[in-house]
Amino acid sequence: xxxxxxxxxxxxxxxxxxxxxxxxxxxxxxxxxxxxxxxxxxxxxxxxxxxxxxxxxxxxxxxxxxxxxxxxxxxxxxxxxxxxxxxxxxxxxxxxxxxxxxxxxxxxxxxxxxxxxxxxxxxxxxxxxxxxxxxxxxxxxxxxxxxxxxxxxxxxxxxxxxxxxxxxxxxxxxxxxxxxxxxxxxxxxxxxxxxxxxxxxxxxxxxxxxxxxxxxxxxxxxxxxxxxxxxxxxxxxxxxxxxxxxxxxxxxxxxxxxxxxxxxxxxxxxxxxxxxxxxxxx
Amino acid sequence: xxxxxxxxxxxxxxxxxxxxxxxxxxxxxxxxxxxxxxxxxxxxxxxxxxxxxxxxxxxxxxxxxxxxxxxxxxxxxxxxxxxxxxxxxxxxxxxxxxxxxxxxxxxxxxxxxxxxxxxxxxxxxxxxxxxxxxxxxxxxxxxxxxxxxxxxxxxxxxxxxxxxxxxxxxxxxxxxxxxxxxxxxxxxxxxxxxxxxxxxxxxxxxxxxxxxxxxxxxxxxxxxxxxxxxxxxxxxxxxxxxxxxxxxxxxxxxxxxxxxxxxxxxxxxxxxxxxxxxxxxxxxxxxxxxxxxxxxxxxxxxxxxxxxxxxxxxxxxxxxxxxxxxxxxxxxxxxxxxxxxxxxxxxxxxxxxxxxxxxxxxxxx
Numbered sequence: 001x002x003x004x005x006x007x008x009x010x011x012x013x014x015x016x017x018x019x020x021x022x023x024x025x026x027x028x029x030x031x032x033x034x035x036x037x038x039x040x041x042x043x044x045x046x047x048x049x050x051x052x053x054x055x056x057x058x059x060x061x062x063x064x065x066x067x068x069x070x071x072x073x074x075x076x077x078x079x080x081x082x083x084x085x086x087x088x089x090x091x092x093x094x095x096x097x098x099x100x101x102x103x104x105x106x107x108x109x110x111x112x113x114x115x116x117x118x119x120x121x122x123x124x125x126x127x128x129x130x131x132x133x134x135x136x137x138x139x140x141x142x143x144x145x146x147x148x149x150x151x152x153x154x155x156x157x158x159x160x161x162x163x164x165x166x167x168x169x170x171x172x173x174x175x176x177x178x179x180x181x182x183x184x185x186x187x188x189x190x191x192x193x194x195x196x197x198x199x200x201x202x203x204x205x206x207x208x209x210x211x212x213x214x215x216x217x218x219x220x221x222x223x224x225x226x227x228x229x230x231x232x233x234x235x236x237x238x239x240x241x242x243x244x245x246x247x248x249x250x251x252x253x254x255x256x257x258x259x260x261x262x263x264x265x266x267x268x269x270x271x272x273x274x275x276x277x278x279x280x281x282x
Numbered sequence: 283x284x285x286x287x288x289x290x291x292x293x294x295x296x297x298x299x300x301x302x303x304x305x306x307x308x309x310x311x312x313x314x315x316x317x318x319x320x321x322x323x324x325x326x327x328x329x330x331x332x333x334x335x336x337x338x339x340x341x342x343x344x345x346x347x348x349x350x351x352x353x354x355x356x357x358x359x360x361x362x363x364x365x366x367x368x369x370x371x372x373x374x375x376x377x378x379x380x381x382x383x384x385x386x387x388x389x390x391x392x393x394x395x396x397x398x399x400x401x402x403x404x405x406x407x408x409x410x411x412x413x414x415x416x417x418x419x420x421x422x423x424x425x426x427x428x429x430x431x432x433x434x435x436x437x438x439x440x441x442x443x444x445x446x447x448x449x450x451x452x453x454x455x456x457x458x459x460x461x462x463x464x465x466x467x468x469x470x471x472x473x474x475x476x477x478x479x480x481x482x483x484x485x486x487x488x489x490x491x492x493x494x495x496x497x498x499x500x501x502x503x504x505x506x507x508x509x510x511x512x513x514x515x516x517x518x519x520x521x522x523x524x525x526x527x528x529x530x531x532x533x534x535x536x537x538x539x540x541x542x543x544x545x546x547x548x549x550x551x552x553x554x555x556x557x558x559x560x561x562x563x564x565x566x567x568x569x570x571x572x573x574x575x576x577x578x579x580x581x582x583x584x585x586x587x588x589x590x591x592x593x594x595x596x597x598x599x600x601x602x603x604x605x606x607x608x609x610x611x612x613x614x615x616x617x618x619x620x621x622x623x624x625x626x627x628x629x630x631x632x633x634x635x636x637x638x639x640x641x642x643x644x645x646x647x
Contacts, residue, residue, distance in 0.1 A: 180387040188401035281390030
């Protein structure tokens, strides 16, 4: 249909973009991760696994990585718990309000990430909305400090930010379930709750897996929420990478952490992709 | 006269219906979507073990009527009763009615076996009973060897059998079928029509079968309910609905016909120079004459027959018969079906029995 020259002309710019700004930086990152840095903060171009070994031996890094994964897992659980019932309601029972509710879920995505993160600062802070309310209601006599600058605050903020990302693929999967199947289930004597568990949930699994992947991967790599509301106890792995590339000026170690994270995330994406395929029928 | 014998024949079949018990009773049911009235004042009884077809064009409301019986839609007026129990306030999952859906609606994430077992599982039947009943019904629809197959891996005809098995395994009192054969190709479709009819006779469950195909309805049904724009035109046996159509619409929808718009004066109907005796009251009247009722005249004209001369305008070869379009001396066009082997001259002497001119009502859509 199209000539080879035309196809080449069309596909070359995006290809060049990807190679130049995506693959090359990744490759550079990988190269850096095998280099080292001198005490006088000179990067030495000698090859070795010392950065990766350091990651395994220094307990802080492993600890922060485990914490990051715990936070990401919590965010995933919470966002699924919020998104699945919400998506089910909007898709199956909202009736005329469907489009409006869908938009209401989407609108937060148009608000700057920073604004949403700061909003939680004003909610959870010592003079914040929540503490003021608790004192007003005489639940507590003085501000509760642990609300802000804690892993809890990070989880809350990230859940707020990434729930729409979990909602969208679940909603899309639910919208694709032929309504005839729900009717067939009722027709065969299944109550609405039996129908939910036996038909709707199994058929929404690809969407749930995709939504869980989104919120887990995005939370795992997040560094702004821990920076703004996490405090010292809420530091996540990306904050470490940021500081290694910045103040600490240890690019090779930062690159090694990034490479590990990348391998982890790509492995996860492969696994979830297979899971989605296995459960997709339409 | 001939007309009376036809009426007598249908009277016996009506009597046969009356002797069986009424299973489903639809009483003055109405349904609208917004301002659009889909069904108005539908009353219909289905006897136990009966095969009733709801026949109508698309948009006539036939599927809506089925969905009201299944419980997927709520009536805006009237009541539905089944076996002495009011059905219409019940949710679909409480009704002892099962449906075979138009595109089968098999659960894609379940195997053939699990699809069929679904109804028994949600009702928490014991595992050994489920196994036994599912296997039994799969044998019945000749799908035993596909028990572990996924619905996506079997053909349309096989999916249709599974859908049937999935409904029948629950032993419903009434089975609803929403154009279940429309997705199949012509040959398979004819084969399934016969199979379905035989199966229905064997198991004795009442079937309400929705179709837009009048031939299918004629082949399979004990009775046909013809719907037009949300109203019932006629409910009768296939024979009766063909021989004695109540309305002009019915006469045209079921088979082919000639509609003669006649003027009745003192027991004689007259249309374009043709005259025949009738018991209709004076005034305008419409009569239906089937193409095969008009025959090439032989011998002397008898008392009850209407004889006329016509010339052939066009002819369509139909295998066993030939369909001619003829024009009478007064320019009135009629369709005539003659046995195919006969060679027909361009000018013809034709006749039909006065009793074959069936008076029909004109109804508005």
